[in-house]
Amino acid sequence: MIAAAAAAILCFVSLFVFISTRTVRAGEEKEALARQLADSLSVGAFILKNNKFIYVNDSLCQLMGYTPTLFKKMKWQDIASIQSSEETAEMLKMFREKKSEKFSGELVGIKGDGSKTFLKVNAHRMKDSPQGDAVLISGTATPVVNMGSDPDNEDGGRKPGIDTLTQLPGVIELRRKVLHEVLEGGAFSFALVLIDVDSLNRVNDTIGRDAGDQLLIEASKRLSGCEGDRVYRFKGDEFALLLEDVTREDAIQHMERITKEFAPPLKLFNTPWYESVTMGASFYPDDADNGSQVIEFAKAAVHFAKQVSKGSYQIYNPGISRRLKNQLELEMDLRHALSRGELAMYYQPQVDLSSGTLVGTEALMRWVHPQRGVISPGVFIPLAEEIGVIEEIGEWALKTACRQTRLWNEKGLLFHVSVNLSPKQIFQDNLVDMVRSVLKQTGLAAKFLQLEITETADADLIMMSKKLSEIRDLGIGISIDDFGTGYNSMNYLKSLPLTQLKIDQSFIRKDYYNSHNMALIRTFVDLADELDLEVVAEGVETGEHVRFLKTVKCDLAQGYLFGRPLSAANLLGQLPIISKQINQNVIRSS
Incomplete structure (x- = not known):
């Protein structure tokens, strides 16, 4: 019976598509006959155009409790329950991408009164519309009995339409x-x-x-x-x-x-x-x-x-959809950025202000997108956390920075390297094992590695302290980045096994450099000294900055005065220029 019904409805759809390319009068006559045929079926029958109902027969209206007028305002997703959302999405995707011409399976549908019913659905992808701008799907839907469960009680016997936890309508x-x-x-x-x-x-x-x-x-x-x-x-x-x-x-x-x-x-x-x-x-x-x-x-x-x-x-507003579409495209690209070789590490010099020597770098990741150009970590790191690829990207960054630093060390350049940990990386279960493994694979001595963390308002400091203490036990330094800009700075200093404090660049860059910020910097350095923490000042751009930092006994400086973030090869090429800047602004100012 079902097979015969399916054949009949397919015949109807063939006529429906055929008449759309013929004269109106002839089409109307054939359409009337086809509709009579479909309406005489005892099984529910439908036609979808781009997933939207354009025809339903009387049996389907009676089965589901919707009028024909209401059906035509709906898409297939409107009658599919959450329990069947994956199957529904897969069916529509197969038809849209032309991966399959037929679908047969059981789905849970939502009736007009809010109750659910098991449906046996047979659907067939017809040819595209004559204009080529639509996907036509025909099918039948029949109720299934004796499935062994009640579709309205899939979540433990709740009342149809009522959420059991909150007692609100669902x-x-x-x-x-x-x-x-x-x-x-x-x-x-x-x-x-x-x-x-x-x-x-x-x-x-x-x-x-x-x-x-x-x-x-x-x-x-x-x-x-x-x-x-x-x-x-x-x-x-x-x-x-x-x-x-x-x-x-x-x-x-x-x-x-x-x-x-x-x-x-x-x-x-x-x-x-x-x-x-x-x-x-x-x-x-x-x-x-x-x-x-x-x-x-x-x-x-x-x-x-x-x-x-x-x-x-x-x-x-429509702009939101465009922005989210753009973000979705960026997400898809980011998932493949590592395998495509689009991620790169750049290194910014760090200078010892007491000795006037280049002692290390901060490793900064960049995404070199083939169409969008260079994308900063401030854009793609939160995205990587959101879509679940931060562990893979973070491990690659750590491994790349450690390997490069070991190569520099072998050439007599005894640099240390600072690598950023994102908030989600800190709480990944295998963080300590991963760091230990990277040091072993790259051959970098732990004393040359510093891991940087950034304040977050809702961090679990107890768990964070436990993780970071294990990392400290490996001989690795722990730095708090962007110090002075967060809500939790004092708690971080009190709770975590830190070895270094990095003063945020907003306190010293020339646009913000004033007596108020100078007083704060002096306070930060004194506080770090009391806690036996090394101090790095970011955003150093002028000789005046260096002279002030030396006066307050800041340990290290990092900023455009000594160099922008550079690739490993370019950093080596820029060493003479960096040395000249150090000589002019650090050594001679002593």
Whole structure:
């Protein structure tokens, strides 16, 4: 029966495609016959054009509980549950990329009342539209019984549409409201606001899942207290807010009110917990044509807002999609940058101010992109952390810098090298073993290596201290970079096994060089001296800077006065010029 139905619907689609290239009158007659054939089938039948329903028969409407009008406002993704999202995405990708002409499998669909049903789906990729601008897919969908489980109870027997943890309506109910009450109900417009609980992942990872669940419960109470707002548990660390018939100004007021609601601390196991939420909003019909697009654009807006600042909000605009598309392309390129040989190490000289000698370098990574040119680590390192390639890139950087420094040492240039560790690298499980292995592979003595860390506001200093102490036990130095610019400087000095303090360049570069910053630099040097830490000043650009730093007994200097970051080969070639600068600005100023 199913095979016959599938054959019939394929016949219908063939006619549908055929008539689009013929005369209108002849086409209308054939289309009417084809529709009668499809509507007579007892199985659900559909046609998708670029994943959007352009035809459904009566049986599918009855099976799923949507009207034909509503179906035509929907994409396939709108009726596929989260349980089937991977299979759905794979099916559509296969058809789009022409890797397969057919699909057959069981999927979980969402019905009009919010409940779920198991579906046996047979789909076939037809030829592209006559204009070549669309992918046509035809198929049948039939209910499957005796699957051994209830699709509405895949998560432990919850009520359909209700999130068991927060007791808020869930994503299924949100979808039902959007499709039935808003679109078909005739509401002129609506806004969807996605609300991301900023610290949930950190709470889950550091305190535990129970604490994370408690945080979500408390956040849901705070959101539910916003009078007049319809709140849903979206998924993971996100909630959703559906606002009907609102302007952009109205939506902004709602988001500002939510921000204020989270200003007082929440209660996390009877302990005050300060939490922020980041929000993104999109609008129908101003921004999006359908429900799926509204969600997609709201996700883009909240993602963009998180990049700007946690605790902020963003209204969607087309520029966000362009920027995120650009970022996605950059992510894809970064995944292959190492294998393509696009990463390079540059070395900036460090000069001993007491002896007037070049004693080391800071190794700085650059990405030489074939189209975009040189990309700084400030751009691609956070991206590498986000997409999970930082360990691979970080190990390559350490290995390259250590190998090069050993080669210099063999030539009689007894340089040390400073290599940056990103925040996520510090907490990787195999960090100590990786560092030990790199030293063994490259043959560099541990005393010539310094690892630099940067302050982060939410660092676990106890765990960090344990890791860094193990690294210190190998004979490697630990430096705190950009000192004086973070929120946690004193705690870092107190808690971590540091050997060096690097004063941030913003205190000494000529644009900021003044009596106030000079006093701070003097204080930093005195503090480091009391703690028996070596001091490096970054951003040194003039002889005046050198004379002041020597006066306050700063140990090392680094900056454009002695050289910009250079490749290993260029650094050797520039040694005479570097020596001349040292002689003029360090030795003669003594």
